[in-house]
Every structure is written in structure tokens, then in C-alpha cells.
Amino acid sequence: MEEIVSAIPATKKNSEVWGWIRFVLLLGLAFILINNMIGLTKVSGNSMNPSLQSGNILLMNKISLFFSTPKYGDVIVIKEQRLGFSIIKRVIGVAGDHVLIANGIIYVNGNQLAELYTVGKSEDLEEQIVANGHLFVVGDNRNLGESKDSRDPSLGQVQLQDVKGYAAISLLPMHRISKPLEWK
Template identity: 25%
Template sequence: MTEKKKTDWVGELKQLALLGLIVFGIHSFIAKPFFIPSESMLPGLVTGDRLIVSKYPYGYSTMSPSWISLPTVPGRLFGRLPERGDVVVIKSPIDHVDYIKRLIGLPGDTVEMRDGQLWLNGVAVPKTPLPPVDLVVSPNTDCLDPAVVQYRIVRPDGVTVCRYPRYRETLPSGVSYDVLDLFPTPQDNTPPMIVPEGHIFLMGDNRDNSEDSRFPAEMGGLAMLPIENLVGRAEFTTFSLDGSTTLNPLSWWGALRGDRAFMSLRPQVSAPPAKN
């Protein structure tokens, strides 16, 4: 009778540890998934979007590793500054939670808001009106907040949507992206702010609903963010859920937003505006 082979538990644990190290390495230094939890990046990113963030484009800092907390050390290994207009994931200076915003200002830049228009280094960034954007109402996007309920409408086809005014901003490099500007807010006007060396200036595309570098950290904002807090660059969406999922797996398919899969998150580039 053949003797039953004993399980090599030590070997199994070594294999699991190796697998864990591989996952840790990929997640920390190559790419990681990210989930959009809020409306601060409307209209380009909606609540429920899942996306991939690459970790290597800007180098690494002590905040790069996933699932562990290291003492903050100034500087980055293989560091490279982002480009204006990049959508980036960063760690909050207060609680080190991941946030996603758009890179607006680099070290030495002067950033200012005047009546809702962005000014960069003393020059107004062109802000062109576009046709409104329709976001289909769902549990993740309901337009029921008193500040935005006026934009909730029923289209002739019977679909209820949030119809938001939309604008196209074009940076001096020719990079362009869409933003929302729904109503006057205090953050529509800021004094000129010079980005210090080793820091970056970030803003959400939903200019009325984003706690970003326009706000000091003690008010829940990002302020001028140290470059060490930069995590990576948003590359593309993988899939999106509208918030209607339940424990029943049959509900998962109906919650998928098929038109939001594999959307590039790299900003569009056109010819830079002509100089006067």
C-alpha cells in the first residue's frame, strides 16, 4: 500500500510568502487599482469608476509602498516632475489617504483663481464653454443635493440625467481637459499663490466640489503638496459601477457602465494657443 505523501507546510508557506512579495512589489512599484469615491473629478471621472494608476512615471518616495507606513524622507528615487494637466493620485498631508486630482502648478508657478477662471503665471487659462454633459442618474450620481438639484432633468427619451454646464480649459502647453463650474463659490477667487520648491499645486475638475490646493490642510484641503506625497499617474479606467449592486450577483451586470471601460485618462493635447 502506497504511503500517503505528507503536506510540506513549510514549503506551502514559502510559496504564499513569495506570492505576497510579488503582489506587494507590483502594487507598490509598478501599478495599482484605484476607486473613485466622490464627484471631485467630474465630468471626466464619476463615482464608481475603477482605474489603473502607474507608480513608476514620477519615481518613488517613502510613501510609494502599499499597505505599510514608513517615516517620510525628503526626495524621490528616480524622481521626475509630472506634467501640467496630468491626473495624479496623491496621499493627503493629514491622514495619508489616497486622493485623485489634476496637476495644475509646478514649483515656481504662480496659480490664481479670478471669478472662476484659472490664471497661471499671470496669464488667464482659456476656458471655453462646451455643450452640457449628461450624467445618467444612479445611486452613485443622483443630483439630489440642494446645490445641484436644479441640474436634474428628464430627457425626452425618458432618461433622468444630471445635465451639467461644461467648459474646456487649455493650458499653455496645449493640454486640455473638461471642467465643471456650476455656481459661484468662495474658492472661485484666490490670491496669487506661488508653488514652493519641492511642492505641487492640484485641483479637482469639479471646481465647486473639490478640497484641493486652494484650501489649507487644516481646512481639509491639500494646500501646496510636498512632492513626496505623489503616488502615481492615472492611466485608464477598467470598469465602472453605478452603485446599484446588491449581494445578488445577478445585479452586478446591470450595474456596469459599459461605456466607461478602458477610457484613457491622459489629457488631450492640441496646438498651444497662439501668442499675441
């Protein structure tokens, strides 16, 4: 009888230890999955005004990058190696597109973009053809000097491999991110 009584606490201890091990493993797995599928990023600066304000916290969707490439109107988070930090921009051109800015109006493949979510006026830009494996991105704030984007030769077109994820929603303050009314 004494053997049975002394065996119960050891079994209970083993059960508790395995319970904690399972908990830690599941927590680690959840962390890995969340870190590789979604993420949080903070907007810093005015380049995406009025759609996003400095200080907004964004939920980032990383998993969609495994199934598709960014398309027109998507707001993406880009890891910019030369700058040393991430930037948030809107995709207006994909591989093979012809992008032109004339009189402050952006044309893609000869069609004027319907952009009600922007402020300011873009500087004119000679027509560029978006290279394979690249995107042409701009900030929603088109005033000169407010957005470091593909219009700036120091950044230029962005490589697809540098896209960290899609800006899915603003969590703080909570709101959807503006999309174009008419887009390809």
C-alpha cells in the same frame, strides 16, 4: 533493485516540494513588484467630474515616480495624512509657477489654461507661487465645495512626497483620463 524503486518516490517528492517553494517565492515576488509598481484605487466623490465619476476603479502607475515628477495636466493620487485617505487631483502648477484664478479662469504664469474637461466655475484666488517640492492641484469639478484641493487653505499645496502615483487609466468603466488640449 529495491533501493532504486524506493529512491524514486523520495526524489519525486523533493521535486514537488521545491516546485511549490519556487511557486510561492515567485508569487511573493510578483506581489511585491506589483504592489510597488502599480496599484488600484477607487474614486469616491464628485471632485473629478466629468473626467472621473464616483465609483470608477483606476489603475495607478507608481513606477514613473522613480523617474520623473508630476507635470502639468497629470492626474495623480495623493496620500493625504490630515484627511486620512487618498485624493485624486489634476496638477496645474509645479514649483515656481504663479497660479491665479480671476473671474473663474485659472492662469498659470500669466497664461489662461485651456480646460475643456472641467465643469463649474472656480472661486477667485489671489496669485500664489508654488513652493519648491510642492504641487498646486485641483479637481475637475470647479463648483464651490465639490473638490478639496489646493484652492482650499485646509489642504493647500501638496508635497511631492505625498504623491502615491499617477492615475493611468480608468478600468471600470474602461476609458482614458482626459488630458488638456494645450499644456506646457
